[in-house]
Each structure stands twice: as C-alpha cells, then as structure tokens.
Amino acid sequence: MKKLKTIVVEDEYLAQKLLIRWLKDIQEIDLIDCQASVDDAIEAINHMQPDLIFLDINLSGDNAFHIIHQIPKHLRPDIIFVTAYSQYAVKAFGVNAVDYLKKPYSKLRLREAVGRVIQRRFKTGKHNIHEHDQLLTVKDGNQITLVNMSDILWIESAGHYLIIHTADKHYVHRCSMKVILQNLNDTFVRIHRSSIVNLHWIKHIQPRSHGDADIILSNDHKLRLSRRYREAIHLIKQSQTAN
Structure with a gap:
C-alpha cells in the first residue's frame, strides 16, 4: 500500500x-x-x-x-x-x-x-489502496493496526478473542468468528468451529478418517478441517486449480 x-x-x-x-x-x-x-x-x-x-x-x-x-x-x-x-x-x-x-x-x-x-x-477506489491490499482493522490491546488481508494466513478463536496470524506476527483481537467473517474478503473460508484460513496460503490437503482432513499451509503449519465444514474443500480445490 x-x-x-x-x-x-x-x-x-x-x-x-x-x-x-x-x-x-x-x-x-x-x-x-x-x-x-x-x-x-x-x-x-x-x-x-x-x-x-x-x-x-x-x-x-x-x-x-x-x-x-x-x-x-x-x-x-x-x-x-x-x-x-x-x-x-x-x-x-x-x-x-x-x-x-x-x-x-x-x-x-x-x-x-x-x-x-x-x-x-x-x-x-482511490489510488492509494490497491485491490490486493484490502485492510482489516484489528484492535490488539490499546493498539489499532490495519492488517493487509493478503498477509493473514489463518485466524483461530481463543475464548472471547481471535488470534490473527500473519507470516511473522500475530494479533489478539476481541471479536467473534461470525463477525470477522463478515469483514473478510472471499479468500477466507471457515474450516473448523475455531479456525478460518486464507485460501491463498494453502499448500495441500491431507485426508483423514471420517471426513476430516488436515490443511497444510505454505509455512507448513497444520490446521484441522472438520467434516462439519467439508464444503470448504470445494472452495480450496477451486482456489488451487485457479492458481
């Protein structure tokens, strides 16, 4: 930006x-x-x-x-x-x-x-903000930070808070999963009751038993994909095909 x-x-x-x-x-x-x-x-x-x-x-x-x-x-x-x-x-x-x-x-x-x-x-649409630099406003303690959505790998819930992970840092943000999904762009998908992932950072999927799967990110971090959110697999496959 x-x-x-x-x-x-x-x-x-x-x-x-x-x-x-x-x-x-x-x-x-x-x-x-x-x-x-x-x-x-x-x-x-x-x-x-x-x-x-x-x-x-x-x-x-x-x-x-x-x-x-x-x-x-x-x-x-x-x-x-x-x-x-x-x-x-x-x-x-x-x-x-x-x-x-x-x-x-x-x-x-x-x-x-x-x-x-x-x-x-x-x-x-003014020129200072690029399309790929969509911003998420995050309040981490008393500090407000504008985080590029493209930099976010995944988001996990922790009680009444969310932990927003980028490649080199994380932010603790008081918010619900439901609310933050309304503020994220369509590159994010919920894969578990406690986690949201950025499709652009997914490296591959490892199937597990009973319809579950592991999502491996580009930094080799592993996330669980619950069968409750199995429709996310189709979005992930579409994203990988597009790339």
Whole structure:
C-alpha cells in the first residue's frame, strides 16, 4: 500500500509538534508538509496535492473552512479536523470530512481516524489502496493496526478473542468468528468451529478418517478441517486449480 501524502495545518506550536510526532509513528502516513496559516496552507495543498490534511479550524483568527473552498473539488484531499471546539462538527461533516478530533485527543483516537481514511479510500477506489491490499482493522490491546488481508494466513478463536496470524506476527483481537467473517474478503473460508484460513496460503490437503482432513499451509503449519465444514474443500480445490 502506498502511503498517504499528508499535510498538517495547525498554528498552535505544542499541538502541532504533538500531532507531527504521533503521525510519524503511523506507517501509512507520509508527512510532507506543515503549515500554520490559511494562505500558506492553500498554496501548499494546491501545489503538493496531498491525500490527507489535518486541519485546525481557528488559524490565527482566520477560518479553516476558507481553505477547503479554495481547493478545486477534483483535487480536494480527505480531511480530518483537529480542534478544541465542538460547535463546528456539523459544518465539518457538511464538507465531507472523514473525522473530527476534539482536543485533547489520544494517540489511539488519532489512529482510528487514520484508519477511517484508509477504509474510505479503499471503498471509493482511490489510488492509494490497491485491490490486493484490502485492510482489516484489528484492535490488539490499546493498539489499532490495519492488517493487509493478503498477509493473514489463518485466524483461530481463543475464548472471547481471535488470534490473527500473519507470516511473522500475530494479533489478539476481541471479536467473534461470525463477525470477522463478515469483514473478510472471499479468500477466507471457515474450516473448523475455531479456525478460518486464507485460501491463498494453502499448500495441500491431507485426508483423514471420517471426513476430516488436515490443511497444510505454505509455512507448513497444520490446521484441522472438520467434516462439519467439508464444503470448504470445494472452495480450496477451486482456489488451487485457479492458481
């Protein structure tokens, strides 16, 4: 996934520095500029054509909505408002803002806002999100991570949580199997009451007795395919034939 070219428009020094520091910790963000005035922001946005702007509303006595109206609609980036005032929220969403962060906000809340931008860009087909980079929003403890579905090998249940496995790490996510299946693309199939597998990572199937089978993944991890989910075998065979 390409990173989101991002501009911060904020005239409060401490707020600006905090936002910049937190954004640098978000891997999907490419921070390309920071401005503190309406005129400079308009020039920077029109020249650099960012994908995303973080926009304070009151900028040295001027109003940030003026910035939006000076940007041609076909060049208008996604907007996240960052402000100490709640009374502008209706107006902000009226100009199609993705999110509205009221100061003080947390790093987790900022991460959620960026996640909304990425999900919206995927749904609208904007160029930053590739078709094979469909994203799953995972809350692992207090950290929200956007995981490429193509990187997920399998998912297993553990009580009220799911463990999402990629090739080099795993995430613990509070969710049910039923709900997460609704958010996954069609390369995922349930093979057991406690496991879901990504068809693209299956190496082969080893039949067992009574209609069960073992699924061997590309990293040689073995999963049980229950006869209750035997219809999954047809999907797996179709996937292997297509490949």
